[in-house]
Amino acid sequence: MTLIRRLSAAGLALAGALAGCGDSTDSEHQLPPSHTLEPAGRTIHWDASAAERHGISASDFAKSAGGVSATAGAPAPTGGAAASLHWTTPPGWTEKPPAQFRDANFLVAGDARAECYLTTLPGEAGGLAANINRWRSQLSLAPLEPDEVAALPRVSWLGGEAVSLDFEGTWSGMSGDQSGEDWRLVGLMQVGHDVSRFLKMVGPAQVIGGQLDSFRALAGSFHFAEPDADAEGMASGDMGSEGLDAGGMGAPAAGAAAAGATAAPAEDSQRTGSLAWRAPAGWRRGPEKPMRELTYFAGEGDRVECSVTLLGGSGGGLLANINRWCGQLGAAPLSEADLGGLEHLPMAGGDGVLVRIERGAGATAPAGQELMLGVVCLLPDRALFVKMTGPADAVDGQRGALIGFCRSLELLP
Amino acid sequence: VTAPRPLRWLVGALSSFWLSCVLLLLLALLTWLGTLEQVDNGLFVVQKKYFESWFLVHHAGPVAIPLPGATLVMAVLFLNLIVGGIVRIRKGASTAGVLVVHVGILMLLAAGWVKAYYSEDGHVTLFEGQSANRFESYNRWELAILQPLDDGRLSEILAPQEDFDRHRDARPVTLRSPELPFAIELSRFTPNARVMPKGPMFSTAMPVVEGYFVDPQPLAKENEYNIAAVYAAVVEPGGARQETILYGLSRQPWTVHVGGREYGIELRRETYPMPFTIQLNDFEKQDYPRLNLAKSFSSAVTVSEPGTRRQVTISMNEPLRQEGLVLYQSSWGPSNARPGDPLFSTLAVVRNPADRYPLYACIVIATGLVLHFSRRLVRYMHSQAQRAA
Numbered sequence: 001m002t003l004i005r006r007l008s009a010a011g012l013a014l015a016g017a018l019a020g021c022g023d024s025t026d027s028e029h030q031l032p033p034s035h036t037l038e039p040a041g042r043t044i045h046w047d048a049s050a051a052e053r054h055g056i057s058a059s060d061f062a063k064s065a066g067g068v069s070a071t072a073g074a075p076a077p078t079g080g081a082a083a084s085l086h087w088t089t090p091p092g093w094t095e096k097p098p099a100q101f102r103d104a105n106f107l108v109a110g111d112a113r114a115e116c117y118l119t120t121l122p123g124e125a126g127g128l129a130a131n132i133n134r135w136r137s138q139l140s141l142a143p144l145e146p147d148e149v150a151a152l153p154r155v156s157w158l159g160g161e162a163v164s165l166d167f168e169g170t171w172s173g174m175s176g177d178q179s180g181e182d183w184r185l186v187g188l189m190q191v192g193h194d195v196s197r198f199l200k201m202v203g204p205a206q207v208i209g210g211q212l213d214s215f216r217a218l219a220g221s222f223h224f225a226e227p228d229a230d231a232e233g234m235a236s237g238d239m240g241s242e243g244l245d246a247g248g249m250g251a252p253a254a255g256a257a258a259a260g261a262t263a264a265p266a267e268d269s270q271r272t273g274s275l276a277w278r279a280p281a282g283w284r285r286g287p288e289k290p291m292r293e294l295t296y297f298a299g300e301g302d303r304v305e306c307s308v309t310l311l312g313g314s315g316g317g318l319l320a321n322i323n324r325w326c327g328q329l330g331a332a333p334l335s336e337a338d339l340g341g342l343e344h345l346p347m348a349g350g351d352g353v354l355v356r357i358e359r360g361a362g363a364t365a366p367a368g369q370e371l372m373l374g375v376v377c378l379l380p381d382r383a384l385f386v387k388m389t390g391p392a393d394a395v396d397g398q399r400g401a402l403i404g405f406c407r408s409l410e411l412l413p
Numbered sequence: 414v415t416a417p418r419p420l421r422w423l424v425g426a427l428s429s430f431w432l433s434c435v436l437l438l439l440l441a442l443l444t445w446l447g448t449l450e451q452v453d454n455g456l457f458v459v460q461k462k463y464f465e466s467w468f469l470v471h472h473a474g475p476v477a478i479p480l481p482g483a484t485l486v487m488a489v490l491f492l493n494l495i496v497g498g499i500v501r502i503r504k505g506a507s508t509a510g511v512l513v514v515h516v517g518i519l520m521l522l523a524a525g526w527v528k529a530y531y532s533e534d535g536h537v538t539l540f541e542g543q544s545a546n547r548f549e550s551y552n553r554w555e556l557a558i559l560q561p562l563d564d565g566r567l568s569e570i571l572a573p574q575e576d577f578d579r580h581r582d583a584r585p586v587t588l589r590s591p592e593l594p595f596a597i598e599l600s601r602f603t604p605n606a607r608v609m610p611k612g613p614m615f616s617t618a619m620p621v622v623e624g625y626f627v628d629p630q631p632l633a634k635e636n637e638y639n640i641a642a643v644y645a646a647v648v649e650p651g652g653a654r655q656e657t658i659l660y661g662l663s664r665q666p667w668t669v670h671v672g673g674r675e676y677g678i679e680l681r682r683e684t685y686p687m688p689f690t691i692q693l694n695d696f697e698k699q700d701y702p703r704l705n706l707a708k709s710f711s712s713a714v715t716v717s718e719p720g721t722r723r724q725v726t727i728s729m730n731e732p733l734r735q736e737g738l739v740l741y742q743s744s745w746g747p748s749n750a751r752p753g754d755p756l757f758s759t760l761a762v763v764r765n766p767a768d769r770y771p772l773y774a775c776i777v778i779a780t781g782l783v784l785h786f787s788r789r790l791v792r793y794m795h796s797q798a799q800r801a802a
Contacts, residue, residue: 027580031590034570036562037686038546044559044567046675048665050623050657054608101610311754333702 085158087118088221090214106218108211113180114203116215118222125196131189132165135200139169139185155188158197158222159284159297162190168205184208188219195287224285271412274310278408280401296405298398303368304390306402308409311383318376321385322355325374330363345375347406348384352377354403358392371395375406382411427489428497436490443483446471457552457636465529484529491522510785517778524770532765533685536743540757544692544717548762550683551637554578556659557684558593559666559677574683577643578602585646594672598646599659605630605639608660620644622656643680647671685764688736690717694724696758698745710745712758727760739763 045052087104089095093116094107101119108114125131132152133143144152153164165187171180184205190197199222201208201215270277275293279285286295286305294308323333334355343354357372359365365372371392377384386409388395388402416424426432447463454462462469466482498515502508537548556572572588577599580586585598601619607628611621619626627642640661647655647669657667659680666677695713711728716735727733733740743761747754 027584028587028589029572029576031558031570031572031588031593034560034568034590034592036566036568038565038690039567042545044561044677045665046561046677047668050625053663053665053667054625054658054660 085118085120085222085224087218087223090211090218093214093218104222108201108203109207109214111203111207114201114207114211116199116201116218119198119200121196121198122194123196124191124193125198128163128189128191131191131196131198132163135165135185135187136167136169138172138202139167139183140172141167141169157188157190157219158224159286160190160192160302162188162197164188171202180204182206186212186215194289224287274412275308276410276412277308277405280398280405283401283405298388298390298401299394304388304394304398306386306388306398306405309385309387310411311385312381318353318378321376321383322353322357322374325355325357325372325387328363328365329357329369329372330360330365331357332360345403345406347375347377348379348409348411350377350379350384352384352386352406354406365389373399373402375402377406379411384409384411424496424501427492428501429493430497432493433490433497436486436493439481439486440483440490443480443486446480453634455634455636458634487522487525491519491526494519494522507788510781510783510788513781513784514778515781517774517776517781520770520774520777524767524774527767527770528765532763532767534761534763534765535682535685536759536761537687537691537740538757538759539691539693539712540755541693541696544690546687546690547684548687548760549681550685553683554641554661554680555683556588556597556599556643557666557677557679557681558590558597559679561675561677572597578604578641587648593676594649594674595669596648597678598648600644601627602641602643603627603629604641605632606642606660607640608642608658608662622658625658627658627660641680645678645680647676647678685762687738687762688718691715691740691760692717693758696745696756698756707745710742710758712742712760737764737766739765739768 085103089106092109094110096105096107101121102117103120104118106116108116126134129144129146129149132149136143149163154161155164156162165185168182168184171183173179182205183203185200185202186208187198187200187202189199199219201211270279277294279296280298283296283298283306286297286302289295289307291309292307293310294306296306298304298306319334319336319339322339326333339353345352345354352375355372355374355376357374359370363369368391369389371390373388373395375384375386377386386402386406388398415421443463447459450463451459462482464483467485469480469482471478471480494515499512499519502512502515504512533550535548535550537545539545554574556577558570558572560568562568570590570592576588577586580600580602583600585600588597588599607630608625609628610624611617611626617626617628619628622644627644633639642658642660645657645659645667649671655669659667659678661680661682663679666679669676669678692715693712694715696710697713698710699708701708709729711726713724713726714733716723716725716733725733727740727742729742732742739762741761741763742758744759746757746759
């Protein structure tokens, strides 16, 4: 008998033997008996809510996305978390409670059909074009081509660039289950790597058309501010509406790039729960980020970034942290002896050490971080780190401002 | 006495030297194909498909090629080695070494079989100061129904993944226990999912429960990155229902109150008890100079059993072997930790009754080879000496 025949027969025999081993498809199972155990190392919180169990809620979403405060009011916004987003509700509008994916939520001009809300999502949230076309589909409009998206007007908003949108069509609702002839959607869409923001006003065209000024005023009033810096924040809001005017709702203009029109102006004396400081003129507050107490952008755009981090204990020590920064920029590490040559500055009730690190080969830091000015201040129980990165010339140009900023830092009890 | 013809035929087929060659070639082929497919589908899927299967279909572009799985190949190879390499081999001094080698290879195959069907592997992850007396699987899920006892302990009823993971649609599987005053219905098991709060800006085909829904995700290449979710309902005898979503990343169990008692229900990685408690006292990591790359890391732990406590350091090449378990220093985190941040240590835990078999098998094989080739060498030298004479 040939090998092939032998193998075939053996295979058939085995297949036959295995044929009875099918999967059970029953829809009911009896559970095995219980056993008891010591829950070593585990603390169970009984009656945890769904949000606690899943570790995510709509408010978490908003918070992680950009530190949006859910409270606001006219004329003086009420307090929210530090560095939260504040706004001024336009006259005649009614503010509604924040809801899932609605960090600020308004009834427009008392008309139940018209609403306006701000949504903040982490990351790019699907991207600019997809979101624009999602809004268009809600108005039964055809999607825009990429070049048409690129041609949409841009305005300055919340320290960045936003696309200004104004569409009219037949409203089909977010789930396609509504209908309304001659509706209008006016909005701002700011899509970024870390966070994306969507401000949308939608309702009957006749109602929306009469509320464009209010929408601009609301959009311009959004600002990041400390609770005790609200007055200045509101001033920036007034300026912001002018900036938005230039960009125009449905009126694109070259003036859209009225840079800084809506950016929060240099904030003066400020504080969070653990820090107080004075921000230099021209610095703009950036979004909240994990592990950071503060983020600022210095000068134009966001190329020069300054961050403040506060850690417990020694935070790993002076040399280790400086050399960690050196490693990020691909620079040669310092030795203990090198530390003696570094500049010192008094700050936060302690002694800060300033180091200047130039980018070298093998840097792991993002491109554009050519130079770092870092300050390490070791205190008895905490360690404060201030880091400024960006193009070399721009960072060197901000050196004086950085030192002034560091000197202004105070740790609150 | 002559054996019946079918038996003689079967013995002849199983002891065939050619069968050995075909099986070894098939093993090589499966290893090669599995290695190639691992690039796209990850280790877990490939192991299941090529090595823990009896049959499989390999797709070479548009061509589907049926193949025997490595389990079948190794099972037949085991029989082939016994029948051909031990039972039917000529017994004598000249084949003694070969016989020993065959025994060693059989031991290797047996070790693989024991590992495949009787081992448990997983990990225990601890921050400094934390302790655990269980370790959890990397890949398998289970449903746990917990009940707090008056003495601070927990009563636990477990449903293995096989009880519910085939129920991917709305048709539920019902789990019952005489110890529980309710039944549990599980449906829409999703092997990789996010649980998201339902917002007003989108619709979803999945049911929304407590404001959340299951957002199915594509399967990750590496199975340990997949996080399962399942819709669950507790149904009391009177018909009252409580519903929720159970998610593999949930921090706490879902609590239900039935008949005046409190129960916790959770979907979690399958966990296995350890006969001792391990507490992480200190985790130490050393980096290469100028790099944020760990050079070595080790965990100083206390191992507690009733009546005894001992201090042990587990490092990368020095595992802890205790009561059938081996704990290896596996990894640490968080990977983006800054100086001064608390770190956790992950210890890989393996319970493999055949842990040492491969070592013993290699010693046996080496002994057999030494026996065989020594004898050949002696014979060769003897014949050369005779020729010279």
